[in-house]
Amino acid sequence: MLPNLTDTPSSASRKSFEFELVTQQDRARAGILRTPHGDLPTPVFAPVGTQASVKALTPRQLEELGATLILANTYHLYLRPGDLTIAEMGGLHCFMNWRRPILTDSGGFQVFSLAESRQVDEEGVTFKSHIDGSMHRLNPEKSISIQENLGADIIMAFDECSPPYERDYNLQAMRRTHNWAERCLKAHKRDDQALFGIIQGGIHLDLRRESCEFLQSMEFSGFAIGGLSVGETKEEMCAVLDLMNELLPRKKPRYLMGVGTPEDILRGIICGVDMFDCVLPTRLARHNAALTRTGRLNLVNAKYAADPSPIDQNCSCYTCQNFSRSYLRHLIVAREMLSSTLISIHNLHTLIHLTQLIRKSIMEGCFDDFAKEFFLEIEKEKVEIDDSPQFNNH
């Protein structure tokens, strides 16, 4: 637990929140994010605990596999069990027994992707709960109030996330997001939380530039890059990231929402991103797919039935140190829920460990070589392009 290490006078840095850029190699950054619940070395990958639970894992297992930051979803927790209940139980850290930092999103993305019959106006969004069909309204002030009740270390401005291509929709959604960003900053009172702005604009570089410049002028503690990894091409994503790196201030953390795969994390870091989150590792695990650095294994495949080797010979996670592909396949076929737990441990460890290795290589000045070798490895060793299901990453 870190108390207020610094008391920077700028109101942009919240009392107990500070980002220190430790070193940089080309555009890749290694830093430390100081929060009321401890220091986060960056780059960092955050497992997703949508409903105040990273699916199938205890907080102890998450700590053991090296998780430092986790994400929880405002939309889900507002609907169930309710932010007031969580506040009454001492806040999200206490409720779910996670002593390290937590980030909550704003609910924006979920309202636009999950809720039914939503109606957007300049003031906010009215929507039907996907759980029971009840009607609700979210707006910037409400989203901040919920996030203050939840009590995460890092919270997000309420935004409208638009599909990447339609220019008119993106322009409109971006302008609305800017308007809402101002209201979020105004509404936010807790000084032990860092509020991040979310840059929108789809794949349109002029809109992204406008969004970035507008939000930078405001007192956010960090910036999230929203609306990526939602259907655009790799080239389009990289073009946006290149521009973001050029425009964003060096001294504030940068968070690429909903990414992702080992390859995308590496690309993000090459473009100067500090933070990532994604449901992919735990969702793949529940669909029997193991992530390796360079591909995926579909563990239900009959060829693993008597395979005594672990998912990955070189992996140091609890699952790979103790269980064979044969056993994991048996658990899957026998519908034992332990399969989700064990594969989730491996998948999360893969991304977290990769991020740690990348940080180390940046600190030691050999990130270039690391990245080159990694891309070669991907090309050469792709162990299996299997038919594991494709997911929206969020």
Next chain:
Amino acid sequence: MLPNLTDTPSSASRKSFEFELVTQQDRARAGILRTPHGDLPTPVFAPVGTQASVKALTPRQLEELGATLILANTYHLYLRPGDLTIAEMGGLHCFMNWRRPILTDSGGFQVFSLAESRQVDEEGVTFKSHIDGSMHRLNPEKSISIQENLGADIIMAFDECSPPYERDYNLQAMRRTHNWAERCLKAHKRDDQALFGIIQGGIHLDLRRESCEFLQSMEFSGFAIGGLSVGETKEEMCAVLDLMNELLPRKKPRYLMGVGTPEDILRGIICGVDMFDCVLPTRLARHNAALTRTGRLNLVNAKYAADPSPIDQNCSCYTCQNFSRSYLRHLIVAREMLSSTLISIHNLHTLIHLTQLIRKSIMEGCFDDFAKEFFLEIEKEKVEIDDSPQFNNH
């Protein structure tokens, strides 16, 4: 890991297996069962890992909550993934990564309770798999062969488990069980496994006496009391246990199969039983019910929605030390599988810890007081007789 500590000349004691009766208070016994995978202090409660997995828990979590012995099911593992696959993977300990002792049942109970369209004859049983309808045959030799392939420390003779009341059926099933017991002993070759005989006879004391005397004359390493906790009354169960205690040799371990609840475990120990197993704690957990020493909590109950207290204030398990009823209820309502994990940890800890306390009280000569206080506690404090589902304990 214990190598062969003793090399008793009697072929009844298998090479690396020995039971030491450490002390006794009235009929209650505290002992040590030495196995190739370590010493088991008795009385012992064994969690059930039917398909080579104690549902929703990793072996590490089982170790942390104090499990020493676990049970796995011959019937299920023979059908899936197959005992030959498990043997090829190094045996059950290696396959499921459980380094402590394992007990396998014989498949008898499951053939009679789970399989479809079974046909029993003197030689064995033909049955249809409950998984895919394929036809199979189990007999004493096959059951032992499967259990040798699985490689548990303690294995069971193949038996016919009959419903408790019909006298004719019980007589017939018992005689068959005796015949099969002889064949099991003859078939069993591995000297690193202890083979237990199973006493049958339903609620009929004369049959139980005959079964006990017959099996005692043979070279079993221990005795299981089968066919209880399957619908008979408490009084009927106790009458059988009283008789068993009277007839069974002091120097061999006694195992009451499929029991049970805190109260039944205590009653068993009062009647001289050393070993117990039951699916109840993990099955209740998957149905949202928490075991306490004296009752059950149905955690889905709305009254727990904002209850900050743990399941049991006095419990030292990981779940009670870290999570509120409010959080557990949220996980249940939100269908997060972590609820099964956390409640299983608590439920298993409750039974294992109770058994440890009982052992301690026997060692210290105060078991009488312990038992008296416990029964008073049950009478006085029954926290909740709720409508949680009733289960067959097996």
